[in-house]
Amino acid sequence: MTSQTAQETTQDTDSFVTPDGRTIGGVIMEMKNITLRFGGVVAIQDISFDIREGEIRAIIGPNGAGKSSMLNVISGFYVPQDGEVWYHGARRPRMRPYQVAEQGIARTFQNIALFDGMSVLDNIMTGRLTMMKSNMLQQALWFGKAEREENAHREQVEKVIDFLEIQNIRKTPVGRLPYGLKKRVELARALAAEPKLLLLDEPMAGMNVEEKEDMSRFILDVNDEFGTTIALIEHDMGVVMDLSDRVVVMDYGKKIGDGTPDEVRGNQAVIDAYLGVAHD
Amino acid sequence: MAKDQSAEGGLRSIPALLERNVKEFGGRPAYREKEFGIWQSWTWAEAADEINALAMGLLALGIERGDHVAIIGRNRPAHYWSMVAAQKCGAIPVPLYQDANAIEMEYVLEHSGARFIICGDQEQVDKVIEAQVRVQSAEHVLYVDKRGMRKYDHSRMNWYHDVQDEGRAGHARLEGELATRTAELDYDSTCVMLYTSGTTGKPKGVVLSNRNVIESARNSAEFDTLGAGEDVLAYLPMAWVGDYIFSVGQAYWTGFCVNCPESEDTMMTDLREIGPTYFFAPPRVFETLLTTVMIRMEDAGRLKKRLFDHFMAHARRVGPAILDGKPVSGGDKLKYRLGDLLVYGPLKNTLGFSRVRVGYTAGEAIGPEIFDFYRSLGINLKQLYGQTEATVFITVQPDGEVRPDTVGVPAPGVELRIDDTGEVFYRSPGTFVEYYKNPDSTASTKDPEGWVATGDAGFIEEDTGHLRIIDRAKDVGKMADGSMFAPKYVENKLKFYPNILEAVVHGAGRDMCTAFLNIDLNAVGNWAERNNISYASYQELAGHPQVMDMIQSHVEETNESVAQDPMLSGCQIHRFLVLHKELDADDGEMTRTRKVKRNVITDKFGDLIDALYTGKSEQYTETEVTYEDGRKGKIKATLEIRDARTFPTAHTQGVAAQ
Known part of the structure; x- marks a missing residue:
């Protein structure tokens, strides 16, 4: 595969073109000096980083580093005790989850959170709930x-189903699906919301090599x-290095x-964080 | 369809048939495809418009008369249109197997010298690019599905729909040339080139003329009185001659509708939604369907299971007779009707066979038990015997004369001859023109008078005129004591058991028969789940002692049934083993149409064959396998070898091999 020659970097200092020809835009989300505490435990301590439009941003780190907490802040x-979250150039106030969803942010979960008794189709339809305007009676x-x-x-949902190649399980109850497919359905539900920013919490955890390859391809295609x-947390270093444009490392x-x-x-x-370091 | 509309009526090519269909059935559906969860359809007029746009686009790209156009992808209307568009330009479509790997693809692209390659999606494009490095002839690549293609070098690559748009934009400029080229097509110009699956070596390019395709389509459509109202499901590989005849030849001749499934995995659902009236499948599909039914019945409630068993037994007894219109007692008829209401009807509906008027199986011999199962349900399943070289049809079973052990009478227009060695020869209007760039093979297969050797051994029954195929002429042999050895006969009996996916029987020149078996992971896995047997891999399940016991009982039952046939009683399986891996086309053990390559297996598993014949009770072996991403690895295993009980030859009048 030959990639198109990278265009001249535009005048706009905020955006640049990656080696494989994608344009990365300006900053859409910025975390400023975030600190998050649970009682006496400091989960996140004074962290700042940004996410640019169109990039794949990974957050990595050993177990307990605070990655999932970070994703939950995003x-x-x-709600962090200190620090600010800026989204599209404005400071984001305290919000309810549905308000976040309405702002174009969708996510998947580390421990799959789907409705087991509902079909794949119905599960994905829930991704569009915030966009439905008719009332319950109607x-x-x-x-x-x-x-x-x-x-x-x-x-719209059918387009997502086609995209993720899950036509054959459209009517299957989610509870009957194997793990790898459930993960894909979760991604489908997030995509159905047509997000601008997609948060993936360990999309590849517990998958075999083939499933990981499929998932990587879907993430790149999305x-x-x-x-x-896309902002993602992932343990598999190989996957992170292949997929992402920029990486934040936490410990x-x-x-x-960064x-x-x-x-x-x-x-x-x-x-040192990954391989360990000798203590005196 | 009236006969006088044949060649004399100007219908000398597929594009000419298309034109007629637009005139006669312009508003009727010609193609349907399920996409985004909905069946989308195109009328003959719309299809013709799509085809013309693409043909003009190809002209704009510089397609020449006689160019080969490779088409690689699953069954989709766009791919069928590509074939006809190529024909309109005077070029020759060459459909390829979509699951072929880059090396196999390279051979065929090189051999055909295809200048244009039309790919279904990114996966196919990647393989073509890999092959293209070494194949010089390929100039333009078109792809239908745009996904993931944005970053590719497009200097010699186009999106299918862009090519169509270009054709539409330039129609005033290109229409004249296209009309000229289409008008030049005659009855003897090449219609299509299809590669054989290559059971015995490199695939050969079979050149078929318009005469071959149109006459075969016409004869067979008249034989089964197919009309414009039929619905077929196109799901078999496009590179296979059967699909070409059914989804293009007969569809264009009679004007019926071709339905394309949403994806390979949704075939069963789509089959049920469409409910085809005319259905075609290799034995493999019928076997798989039967296995699915049996697995689901195992999981069904007690009452349902008993109802099913009771009425199926009745159907086996009287079903085929009722289907053939033979006399059956009133009580039996009444009970069959009740069974239809309670069991057969719902089962056929689940399988998608409620509307099937004519069903065919071909490609390989089908196990009689499987065949009878479907017929007893009231599905008019028939056998036909054919080859790519014959444009499918050699013999066909007429309605009312269907038996599991014959392949029928010569199809209309076909002459049959059996030579002294027992090999079957035929001559027909469908007889192929030549093997492309291979005059030696052409000469050794087709003699100057037009007789073609099939490579199969068989005989014609004197009282009925039906042809009976014994086996591949090369495979039929003698055992050490001189009795006949017909491996496929025994293999088909073994494969009737849902637990057995594949069987390879050895025994030529030996004093006894032995077998390699593959378990069916679906069926055995389901059984393991019900019996609380845990397993981590195919290999572990295959070697499980309880699985071995179960397989042994199947082998012994098969022996008992083989012993009923005095001629083939010597083919009982004395010793067997269950292979540690599934036979796979990627490892070269099978063809892409899933036929076993015996010589490859004999070479590859030589140590296991030795162990079968030297009386060992287990054997250690290592086998190289190819993973899906092309890497190679080794599987190591110690396989248990078991002896099976054999039975004395019965002295009743038995049924010969099929």
Whole structure:
């Protein structure tokens, strides 16, 4: 595969073109000096970093480093004691999860959070819940607006199903699916919300090599086809280095590295955190 | 369809048939494809518009008369349109197996010298690019599915729809040339080139003319009175001659509708939604369907299971007779009707066979038990015998004369001859023109008078005129004591058991028969789950003592049934083993159409064959395998070898091999 020659970097200092020809835009989200405490435990300590439009941003670190807490701060689920979250150039106030969703942020969970008794299709439809305007009565009567609306949403959902190649399990109850497919359904639900920023919490945990390859391809395709900005947490270093444009490394709640995969790989603090270091 | 509309009526090519269909059934559906969860359809007029746009686009890209256009992808309307568009330009479509790897693809691309390659999606494009490094002839690549293709070098690559748009934009400029080229096509110009699956070596390019395709389609459509109202499901590999005849030849001749599934994995659901009236499948598909039914019945409640067993026994007894219109007692008829209401009807509906008027199986011999199962349900399943070189049809079973052990009478227009060695020869309007760039093979297969050797041994029954195939002429042999050895006969009996996926029987020139078996992971896995047997891999399950016991009982039952046939009683399995890996086309053990390559298996597992014949009770072995991503690895295993009970030859009049 030959990639298109990288265009001249535009005048806009905020955006740049990656070696494989994708344009990375300006900063859409910025974390400023975030500190998060649970009682006496400091989960995140004074961390700052940004996420640029169109990039794949990874957060890595050993167990207990505070990665999932960080993702929960981004998604607005946790409210940090100190620090500010800036989204699209404005400081984000304390919000309820649905308000975050309405702002174009969708996520998947480390421990799959789907409705087991519902079909794959219905699960994915829930991803569009915030966009449904008809009221409960209209939906129950299935009349006029409600019907038109559901058809339109279904169309969008079908595009996601086609994209993730899960046509054959459309009507299968989620509870009957193997783990790898459940993960894919969760991604589908997040995509159905047409997010601008997609948060993935360990999308590859517990998968075999083949499933990991499939998932990597889907993540790249989502980023490429829809231009979705992606922030992901992942343990598999190989995957992180292959997928992401920039990586934040955390250890014991602190940021110990930030940069391109190559920069991070050569960072002594990162090597120590991962390989361990002799204590005196 | 009236006969006088044949060649004399100007219908000398597929594009000419398309034109007629637009005139006669312009508003009727020609193609359907399920996409985004909905069946999308195209009428003949719309399909013709799509085809014309693509053909003009190809002209704009510089396609020449006689160019080969490779088409690689699953069954989709766009791929069928590509074939017809190529024909309109005077070029020759060459459909390839979509699951072929880059090396196999390279051989065929090189051999055909294809200048244009139309790919279904990124996966195919990647393989083509890998092959293209060494294949010089390939100039333009088109792809249908845009996904993931944005970053590729597009200097010699185009999106299918962009090519169509270009064709539409330039129609005023290109229409004249296209009309000229289409008008030049005659009855003897090449219609399509199809590669054989290559059971015995490199695939050969079979050149078929318009005459071959159109006459075969016409004869067979008239034989089964197919009309414009039929629905077929196109799900078999496009590179296979069967799919070409059913989804293009017959569809264009009669004007019926071709339905394309949403994806390979949704075939069963799509089959049920469409409910085809005319259905075609290799034995493998029927075996798989039967296995699925049996697994689900194992999981069903007691009452349902008993109802099923009771009525299926009744159906086996009287079903085929009722289907053939033979006299059956009133009580039996009534009970069959009740069974239809309670069991057969719902089962057929689940399988998607409620509307099937004519069903065919071909490609390989089908086990009689499997065949009877479907017929007893009231599905008019018939056998036909054919080859790529014959444009499918050699013999066909007429309605009312269907038996599991014959392949029917010569198809309309086909002459049959059996030579002294027992090999079957035929001559027909469908007889292929030549093997592309291989005059030696052409000469050794087709004699100057047009007789073609099939490579199969068989005989014609004197009283009925039906042909009976014994086996591949090369495979039929003699055992050490001189009795006949027909491996496929025994293999098919073994494969009737849902637990057995594949069987390879050895015994030519030996004093006894032995077998390699593959378990069916679906069926055995399901059984293991019900019996609380845990396993980590295919290999572990295959070697489990309880699985071995179960397989042994299947082998012994098979022996008992083989012993009923005096001619083939010597083919009982004395010793067997269950292989540690599934036979796979990627490892070269099978063809892409899933036929076992015997010589490869004999070479590869030589140590295991020795162990079978030297009386060992276990054997250690290492086998190289190819993973899905092309890496190679080794599987090591110690396989248990078991003796099976054999039975004395019965002295009743038995049924010969099929």
